[in-house]
Amino acid sequence: MTAANDSDAPTSNGHETDAPNAPLFVRCVRWMSLGEQSLAALFLFVIVSTMGAQVFARYFFGAPFSWSEEVARLALIWMTFIAASFVMAEGRHITVDVLSPRLSVRGQLRLECLSHGIVAGACLLLLIGGSRFVWYVGKVGSPSLGIPMSWWYGAVGVGLLLMSVHSIVNLMQVVATGQPTARESIVEEEAFHLDMEHDE
Numbered sequence: 001m002t003a004a005n006d007s008d009a010p011t012s013n014g015h016e017t018d019a020p021n022a023p024l025f026v027r028c029v030r031w032m033s034l035g036e037q038s039l040a041a042l043f044l045f046v047i048v049s050t051m052g053a054q055v056f057a058r059y060f061f062g063a064p065f066s067w068s069e070e071v072a073r074l075a076l077i078w079m080t081f082i083a084a085s086f087v088m089a090e091g092r093h094i095t096v097d098v099l100s101p102r103l104s105v106r107g108q109l110r111l112e113c114l115s116h117g118i119v120a121g122a123c124l125l126l127l128i129g130g131s132r133f134v135w136y137v138g139k140v141g142s143p144s145l146g147i148p149m150s151w152w153y154g155a156v157g158v159g160l161l162l163m164s165v166h167s168i169v170n171l172m173q174v175v176a177t178g179q180p181t182a183r184e185s186i187v188e189e190e191a192f193h194l195d196m197e198h199d200e
Contacts, residue, residue, distance in 0.1 A: 032089075032162075033085075033090070033166075036082050036083070036089075036162065037086050039078075039079075040079050040082045040083040050068040051069075054072075067145050070143070070145055070147075074142075074152060077152060080155075081158060081159025082155075082162070084159050088170075089166040091170065105179070108180035109178065109179065112180050112181060113175065116167045117171060119167045120168050120171065126160050127164070130156060133153065134150050134154050134157055135150065138150030
């Protein structure tokens with residue numbers, strides 16, 4: 001296979017790679033996903049470093065930091081929802097494919113468009129409904145550092161917004177290609193059944 005063919009090969013979620021002729025919004029979302037992964041890694045580093053410092057201070061100095069647990073908890077919340085957004089971009093959230101494998105290609109395409117639409121709509125509705133609560137609790141500070149609680153609950157809103165964006169982009173990509181997304185889980189399941197049949 002030539003290098004040109006390799007560059008046009010589909011990715012794990014069934015869409016084109018970062019080819020120069022890829023649509024602008026696809027490249028922008030891929031850069032956004034890369035930024036989300038970097039932020040999630042940064043939050044993970046904050047969690048590990050603060051908890052490591054807490055253990056070190058507790059056992060070697062007998063005086064643990066009063067702020068480390070709060071910082072680690074805040075970083076964990078943000079890491080969870082930021083990571084959920086780029087997992088959504090790659091189509092790697094847990095799914096139960098009961099109906100899709102039994103449908104035709106056209107039926108799978110319609111079902112996937114419907115699922116992306118439902119996910120995007122649900123995320124936007126939760127974001128709109130929760131924004132009032134985030135604004136309301138912003139006046140309250142955390143016990144140790146006094147960080148406004150809007151920074152804690154705001155992670156949920158940011159995650160919902162990013163997940164809705166990725167769902168809409170996935171919907172646009174499916175509509176543009178006219179083909180349902182190839183699921184690795186389905187491929188692995190079919191390979192497992194083939195291995196079982198050979199063993200029999």
